Amino acid sequence: MKLNALIKKYNSANLVLRIAIAIVLGALLGMFLPSQKWISEFGVLFVGALKAVAPVLVFILIICSLATGKSRLDRRFGRVIMLYLVSTLLASFTAVVASFVFPLNLELTLPADISVVPADIYEILHNLLVNAVSNPFAAISDANYIGILVWGAFMGFAIKKIASETTFTVLRDLSNAVSMVVRWIINLAPFGIMGIMFTSVSTNGIGIFKTYGTLILVLVGTMLFMALVVVPAIVGLVLRHDPYPLVLKCLKSSAVTAFFTRSSAANIPVNMALCKKLGLDREFYSVSIPLGATVNMSGAAITITIMSLATVHTLGIPVTLTSTIIVCLLATIGACGTSGVAGGSLLLIPLACAPFGVSTDIAMQVVAVGFIIGVVQDSMETALNSTTDAIFTATAEYAAWRKQGKPLPKELFRDHKAKEHDA
Numbered sequence: 001m002k003l004n005a006l007i008k009k010y011n012s013a014n015l016v017l018r019i020a021i022a023i024v025l026g027a028l029l030g031m032f033l034p035s036q037k038w039i040s041e042f043g044v045l046f047v048g049a050l051k052a053v054a055p056v057l058v059f060i061l062i063i064c065s066l067a068t069g070k071s072r073l074d075r076r077f078g079r080v081i082m083l084y085l086v087s088t089l090l091a092s093f094t095a096v097v098a099s100f101v102f103p104l105n106l107e108l109t110l111p112a113d114i115s116v117v118p119a120d121i122y123e124i125l126h127n128l129l130v131n132a133v134s135n136p137f138a139a140i141s142d143a144n145y146i147g148i149l150v151w152g153a154f155m156g157f158a159i160k161k162i163a164s165e166t167t168f169t170v171l172r173d174l175s176n177a178v179s180m181v182v183r184w185i186i187n188l189a190p191f192g193i194m195g196i197m198f199t200s201v202s203t204n205g206i207g208i209f210k211t212y213g214t215l216i217l218v219l220v221g222t223m224l225f226m227a228l229v230v231v232p233a234i235v236g237l238v239l240r241h242d243p244y245p246l247v248l249k250c251l252k253s254s255a256v257t258a259f260f261t262r263s264s265a266a267n268i269p270v271n272m273a274l275c276k277k278l279g280l281d282r283e284f285y286s287v288s289i290p291l292g293a294t295v296n297m298s299g300a301a302i303t304i305t306i307m308s309l310a311t312v313h314t315l316g317i318p319v320t321l322t323s324t325i326i327v328c329l330l331a332t333i334g335a336c337g338t339s340g341v342a343g344g345s346l347l348l349i350p351l352a353c354a355p356f357g358v359s360t361d362i363a364m365q366v367v368a369v370g371f372i373i374g375v376v377q378d379s380m381e382t383a384l385n386s387t388t389d390a391i392f393t394a395t396a397e398y399a400a401w402r403k404q405g406k407p408l409p410k411e412l413f414r415d416h417k418a419k420e421h422d423a
Helices: 002-012 016-034 039-066 073-100 119-132 138-139 147-163 164-185 190-204 209-213 213-239 244-261 268-277 282-294 298-315 321-336 344-356 361-373 372-405 416-423
Strands: none
Touching: 016 190, 016 209, 016 244, 039 147, 039 164, 039 244, 039 268, 039 282, 073 213, 073 282, 073 321, 073 372, 138 147, 147 209, 147 282, 147 361, 164 190, 164 268, 190 244, 209 213, 213 244, 213 298, 213 372, 244 268, 244 372, 268 282, 268 372, 282 372, 298 321, 298 344, 298 361, 298 372, 321 344, 344 361, 361 372
16 A cells, blocks of 8 residues: 555656656766666666657557548648758857857867768768668667658558548557557656666766866857747747747756657657647647657757867868858758768768868767767757757647637737736
């Protein structure tokens, strides 16, 4: 009975509060009991479970939404794709400004490995197209979300054409079952985050902040500026409302798990649960969220741009307006293709350095620096990337509501006149 009462009390507590307690507990355990490596297994199991269930969830939800839904792919998808691309481009420009305001010098003395660097933009786009038509079972097992989206859409439309009502019922039940499994996993997030925090503290300590402190501060500061200024400006411009209630709610619900899991794919179930709480259409967010995890890469664009321009500044190479524009475009296109490149955004740095004549060998030394600070850089990058998936999905949906004359959620978009009346 005591165990049941404890479980009930755990489930009734606020998830954000539980995660906050887990962060503190994990940090303390990492500092005072670093030899207890078994604690890190909680993090390994949590991230592994999220990564395992996410491709299955996305595949089934897309099929179910397109097969059983009465709506079709409408203007919301065009709007959300535009938001993804515009925000990624603006992130590149923001990173350029930050690089000029805070010029960085790097110590390029690390060994280089150039065997896995994409040769050019053509190779990135080629990888995306190849991933789109990969074997559907391989796409699920490899968490290839481009392939999952494409085959899920094909299967959904095909089933809609030929299936019976019994098939639709089975699909709905299967979708609800997978969603329930996801809720169970998310409910255990505090244990996973405690393990992840323990691993980070016990392995890296605080020395990383001393050696590469300035670089980390510029990267983190730029990403925070993007999340708290640029993204709200985009949302406010589209919805013509105070954007911060929506932005802050998404940051609170999505950014924490994304920061610690360091995986946009693992955070897909979290974002889908958030979209459900926001009252969004599942037919829409079941496609837009995994799509965002593939192409919405503001954090990656910032990393590529700042690290590339830091390399250029270190080598004393002059930067022109034309070369700056080229870097922004390369960072934007490259960031959208990072999901298909092993190693993520860091491996796109040599590509962005190429217009300045920087050798691949030198650029790969910068990549090595990126991997050293990855415990902070990659965490912030993932948090920004994944949270904006939910923010822009909600923005596109709410913009459609406005055009239809449908009222926006009062807890997020209260009218100024109503506020004055309450006062």
